[in-house]
Amino acid sequence: xxxxxxxxxxxxxxxxxxxxxxxxxxxxxxxxxxxxxxxxxxxxxxxxxxxxxxxxxxxxxxxxxxxxxxxxxxxxxxxxxxxxxxxxxxxxxxxxxxxxxxxxxxxxxxxxxxxxxxxxxxxxxxxxxxxxxxxxxxxxxxxxxxxxxxxxxxxxxxxxxxxxxxxxxxxxxxxxxxxxxxxxxxxxxxxxxxxxxxxxxxxxxxxxxxxxxxxxxxxxxxxxxxxxxxxxxxxxxxxxxxxxxxxxxxxxxxxxxxxxxxxxx
Numbered sequence: 001x002x003x004x005x006x007x008x009x010x011x012x013x014x015x016x017x018x019x020x021x022x023x024x025x026x027x028x029x030x031x032x033x034x035x036x037x038x039x040x041x042x043x044x045x046x047x048x049x050x051x052x053x054x055x056x057x058x059x060x061x062x063x064x065x066x067x068x069x070x071x072x073x074x075x076x077x078x079x080x081x082x083x084x085x086x087x088x089x090x091x092x093x094x095x096x097x098x099x100x101x102x103x104x105x106x107x108x109x110x111x112x113x114x115x116x117x118x119x120x121x122x123x124x125x126x127x128x129x130x131x132x133x134x135x136x137x138x139x140x141x142x143x144x145x146x147x148x149x150x151x152x153x154x155x156x157x158x159x160x161x162x163x164x165x166x167x168x169x170x171x172x173x174x175x176x177x178x179x180x181x182x183x184x185x186x187x188x189x190x191x192x193x194x195x196x197x198x199x200x201x202x203x204x205x206x207x208x209x210x211x212x213x214x215x216x217x218x219x220x221x222x223x224x225x226x227x228x229x230x231x232x233x234x235x236x237x238x239x240x241x242x243x244x245x246x247x248x249x250x251x252x253x254x255x256x257x258x259x260x261x262x263x264x265x
Contacts, residue, residue: 046115046242047261052235054213058258060232061239064207064219066251079249080166080206081241083173085118089128101193102132102200109229116241117204129176132196138184139163141199157221158198158209161185166203172248177203194225201233205240 045051049058062069066077088106090099103121112118122128141159148154164179179199181192201218202209209219216230217223247253 042243044242044257044261046239047258049258049262054232054235057232057235058239060212061236062251062254063210064212064236065205065240066254067208068251069255071252071255075251077208077251078172079240079245079254080168080172080174081244082117082175082204083169083171083244084129084175085120086130087128088119088121088130088132089123089125090121091125091131091133093134094132095134095189095192097189098192098196101189102196105193105197105227105229106200110234111229111237114234114237114241116244117237130179131177132179132200133181134183135180136183137180139180139182153221158195158223161187162195162199164199164203166206171246173244174203179203190225194223197225198223201229204237207236 047058049056052058054060059069065079067075068077090103106119107121125131139162141163142157148157154160161182161184162180164177166174167176168174179196181195181199187195198209198218201207207219209221211221212219213232214220214230215222215224216226217232218229219233219236249257
């Protein structure tokens with residue numbers, strides 16, 4: 001076999017190997033008692049880039065979840081999901097217009113059309129696994145040594161005066177949360193509502209907020225407080241909840257799934 005034939009054979013061989021992976025070879029259930037018939041050949045169409053109007057939608061998603069689109073990186077973010085229905089209790093100390101505005105924002109959206117994501121409200125705290133309330137304490141969604149580019153950016157951040165705490169199992173699945181906003185900042189009800197919407201959306205995957213795409217995205221630092229959930233944000237949820245993964249998923253595994261999904265098209 002001459003050098004050219006050997007080179008062509010090597011290219012073909014490694015191409016074949018890279019596309020011969022299956023979902024079950026990438027995502028292996030952590031426990032042997034899990035019914036593997038559910039995960040052997042799932043529909044990965046939600047990872048097909050051609051399904052999304054936004055160019056590079058899958059890459060945007062990777063930045064939002066894993067903070068990078070590359071394997072060779074210092075970042076080691078893991079994908080985190082809600083594996084149970086989200087039942088929200090709005091504490092009575094929330095300003096009425098904020099509580100009503102948030103209820104309408106969620107209820108009138110099509111967020112429950114997303115596979116594997118179900119959000120509802122309850123008037124009984126004992127029935128809830130997601131509690132939203134105000135606090136007289138000063139709370140922030142970042143560490144005290146976190147550095148902003150400017151004092152103005154810090155003041156305008158939706159993580160200033162607001163935070164959430166998520167309970168997770170050993171498989172990076174959320175099962176409860178408490179979201180708090182501080183009375184201390186003396187915000188208007190509209191400002192509190194804007195902050196609440198952004199914090200809640202971020203908590204659906206512990207997403208990384210940044211200046212992504214358009215300012216109607218709830219993850220945008222200059223979010224314009226839209227009355228609806230943008231198409232961009234809905235796409236993020238559709239990708240994130242396309243499957244409830246049986247295993248902890250890092251960026252490398254996710255990119256293998258993306259390659260698998262698009263190689264079959």
